[in-house]
Amino acid sequence: MIQVDEIDVSYGNIQVLWDLSFEISEEDQVVSIVGPNGAGKSTLLSVMSGLHPFDDGSVTAWGEDVSEMTPSEIVQRGFVHVSEERNLFGDMTVRENLEMGAYTQRSSLEETMQEVFELFPILEERQNQRAASMSGGQQQMLAIGRGLMAKPKILALDEPSEGLAPKITNRVFEKIDEISEEVTVLLIEQHVHKALGLADRAYLLENGEIVTEDTGPALLESDHIKEAYL
Structure with a gap:
């Protein structure tokens, strides 16, 4: 579904990704990318979402070159990015936030919203509550739910456990x-044990480069992961 091939990415004169390649296939359920802060994980998602340009290489989504696509067009192709900041509309209600997520899928809005409510019952209970007044865990569920409203083929989650208590993180x-x-998940996450435990394909990103690739369980058993992250 996604092929990233030898991309270089910079912020001004500072290069942050180097000849980076990876893929997401139809068979993948969870693809996890782990690594330290500052390794370039969030930048990679921004590139894939059309939010940041790349200097060299290529990114294709379902066989199409995404370099000239807008973020909206990439969403319409099926790649939806839930950012670390969540970017909820704080003065809008839960329902209104979910409706905003469905702007490319208006014909199936109510059906999809019911699916989101089944997954996150708290959102149905609080559908008329302002997003800004919700707890951190509830806001994260709303951000994920809003992403699902676009009916993605790939849902990219950037640090979904950021700022959450351990009990809420587990949930x-x-x-x-x-x-x-139901949906392929691309997961960027600091909780390495949890991220690799879910992943059927996993990549370790360090200093802007993919240094190793394997199944999630296999990476969990690697000496490098154990010494550096566990």
Whole structure:
């Protein structure tokens, strides 16, 4: 579905990604990219979402070159990015936020919203509540739910556990596991053990380069991962 081939990415004169290549196939349920802060993980998602240009290489989505596509066009192709910042509309209600997520899928809005409510019952309970007044965990569920309203083929989640208490983090990962049964999840996450435990394909990104690739369980057993991250 996605092929990233030898891309270089810079911010001004500072290069942050170097000859980076990876792929997401139809068979993947969860693809995890792990690594330290500053490795370039969030930048990679920004490139794939059309939010940041790349200097060299190529990115294709379902056989199409995305370099000239707008973020909206990339969403319409089926790649939806839920950012670390969540970017909710704080003064709008839960329902209104979900409706905004469905701007490319208006014909199936109510049906998709019911699917989101089944996955996250708290959102149905609080559908008339302002997003800004919700807890951090509820806001994260709303951000994921809004992403699902676009009916993605790939749902990219950037640090979904950021700022959450351990109990809520566990709940969010349970929901991610459930989502992956229907939608391929691209997961960027600091909780290496959880991210690799879910992944059937995983990449370690360090200093702007993919340094190793394997299944999630295999990477969990690697000496490098154990020494550096666990």
